Amino acid sequence: MTTIPKYVTSLDRSQHPPHLHPGYKSTVLRAPQKPLIPMPHTLSELTAPVYGHDDIQDLDDDLTKNAVVNGEPIGERIIVTGQVLDENNAPVPNALVEIWQANATGRYVHKRDQHDAPLDPNFKGAGRVLTNEKGEYRFTTIKPGAYPWRNHENAWRPAHIHFSVFGTAFISRLVTQMYFPGDPLHELDPIMQGIPDENGRKRLIAGYDHDVTTPVWALGYRFNIILNGSKMTPFETKES
Amino acid sequence: MKLKQTPSQTVGPFFHYALTDTPGQNILVTDETQGDRILLKGQVTDGEGEVIPDAMIEIWQADTNGIYNHPEDPNQAEADTNFAGFGRVPTDSNGIYTFKTVKPGIVAYDDEKQQAPHVNVRIFARGMLIHAYTRLYFSDEEEANADDPILNLVPEERRHTLIALREDKGDLVTYCMNISMQGDNETAFFEP
Numbered sequence: 125m126t127t128i129p130k131y132v133t134s135l136d137r138s139q140h141p142p143h144l145h146p147g148y149k150s151t152v153l154r155a156p157q158k159p160l161i162p163m164p165h166t167l168s169e170l171t172a173p174v175y176g177h178d179d180i181q182d183l184d185d186d187l188t189k190n191a192v193v194n195g196e197p198i199g200e201r202i203i204v205t206g207q208v209l210d211e212n213n214a215p216v217p218n219a220l221v222e223i224w225q226a227n228a229t230g231r232y233v234h235k236r237d238q239h240d241a242p243l244d245p246n247f248k249g250a251g252r253v254l255t256n257e258k259g260e261y262r263f264t265t266i267k268p269g270a271y272p273w274r275n276h277e278n279a280w281r282p283a284h285i286h287f288s289v290f291g292t293a294f295i296s297r298l299v300t301q302m303y304f305p306g307d308p309l310h311e312l313d314p315i316m317q318g319i320p321d322e323n324g325r326k327r328l329i330a331g332y333d334h335d336v337t338t339p340v341w342a343l344g345y346r347f348n349i350i351l352n353g354s355k356m357t358p359f360e361t362k363e364s
Numbered sequence: 365m366k367l368k369q370t371p372s373q374t375v376g377p378f379f380h381y382a383l384t385d386t387p388g389q390n391i392l393v394t395d396e397t398q399g400d401r402i403l404l405k406g407q408v409t410d411g412e413g414e415v416i417p418d419a420m421i422e423i424w425q426a427d428t429n430g431i432y433n434h435p436e437d438p439n440q441a442e443a444d445t446n447f448a449g450f451g452r453v454p455t456d457s458n459g460i461y462t463f464k465t466v467k468p469g470i471v472a473y474d475d476e477k478q479q480a481p482h483v484n485v486r487i488f489a490r491g492m493l494i495h496a497y498t499r500l501y502f503s504d505e506e507e508a509n510a511d512d513p514i515l516n517l518v519p520e521e522r523r524h525t526l527i528a529l530r531e532d533k534g535d536l537v538t539y540c541m542n543i544s545m546q547g548d549n550e551t552a553f554f555e556p
Contacts, residue, residue, distance in 0.1 A: 141493035150491025160555035171434035173450035224382030250382035
């Protein structure tokens with residue numbers, strides 16, 4: 125009897141952007157054109173790298189402190205927290221969550237970022253944590269600024285934080301971006317608008333959460349992440 | 365009620381300092397790792413044949429005995445504890461990715477069938493709103509490749525795009541698989 129686990133779900137393409145979205149010009153030459161080949165989930169898809177606390181260092185969760193040189197970074201201090209869940213609402217513990225972002229002026233610490241906005245000597249904009257047993261993660265950071273890009277005339281990316289998440293299966297791998305509520309740039313952004321479903325786009329917008337806000341310290345945002353690849357419950361197995 | 369999946373977004377051009385700048389992420393072996401050392405390499409190109417210098421390639425593979433060091437592998441107890449099986453690397457200015465690893469063993473498929481040695485590959489890049497998923501197989505595993513249940517799902521005329529060609533020139537055996545996002549030799553991408 126094989127002990128390979130059975131998973132219910134693959135990527136739900138109705139929730140994800142397509143490879144080709146011509147409004148985002150760089151997709152035109154980088155989107156696969158031939159049909160993707162459906163395949164069953166094998167051990168190769170159902171396993172994934174296992175991370176532990178050795179992979180995380182002190183201050184990796186606090187972007188306001190992990191790159192300090194001579195003072196605190198400039199900008200609006202925020203807390204971003206949430207749960208990593210599977211589609212059955214089950215927490216995903218020990219998920220590696222990595223984030224990166226621009227500083228408060230909309231500038232990345234990256235040699236290819238040519239935006240004429242100041243770097244902050246005390247802010248790098250990179251962090252990583254493991255989710256706890258409830259699937260929860262929490263970062264302290266600075267609210268990133270919007271920035272221009274060259275996709276089209278007067279193109280601006282809405283403020284966002286990049287997220288990279290490893291679940292318990294390699295098929296659950298997700299790279300995405302978290303946006304902030306009430307930003308008029310959302311409607312104008314071809315990357316966010318590449319998501320076909322309005323509710324899908326909304327799920328990338330963090331909610332302001334006053335319970336997360338820490339008095340006299342930082343505003344709080346909540347952003348839950350739902351990974352694909354939930355395991356079958358006993359009632360769903362093919363044998364029953 | 366099922367929750368809806370969080371949509372994917374592009375990794376963008378600025379991921380390096382957060383994801384790939386820690387050195388050694390494309391070296392999967394230590395002195396203690398079991399198995400024959402190999403290099404995996406290839407060039408990533410777009411629909412005009414231009415190199416993609418800002419992609420990130422992730423690999424995930426079994427150890428030299430075909431075991432994944434993960435609780436879902438029924439043989440995890442025998443996994444090489446000196447081999448994690450995961451690597452990632454940005455493409456360089458010529459669109460080249462390189463990994464130093466071991467050649468994976470044959471991996472279980474089901475009660476009857478096995479999978480040829482293979483490496484699972486993800487491609488992320490600016491201009492990709494969602495990653496692409498493919499596999500790398502080895503040119504010197506002709507017999508196992510011919511019986512591989514996944515490779516056999518790929519139309520025959522496209523299978524060559526997943527076969528890394530063995531080169532014996534340098535110090536290490538090198539297997540080379542280019543990744544073409546489009547064009548006549550578009551890599552076969554999977555929908556798992």
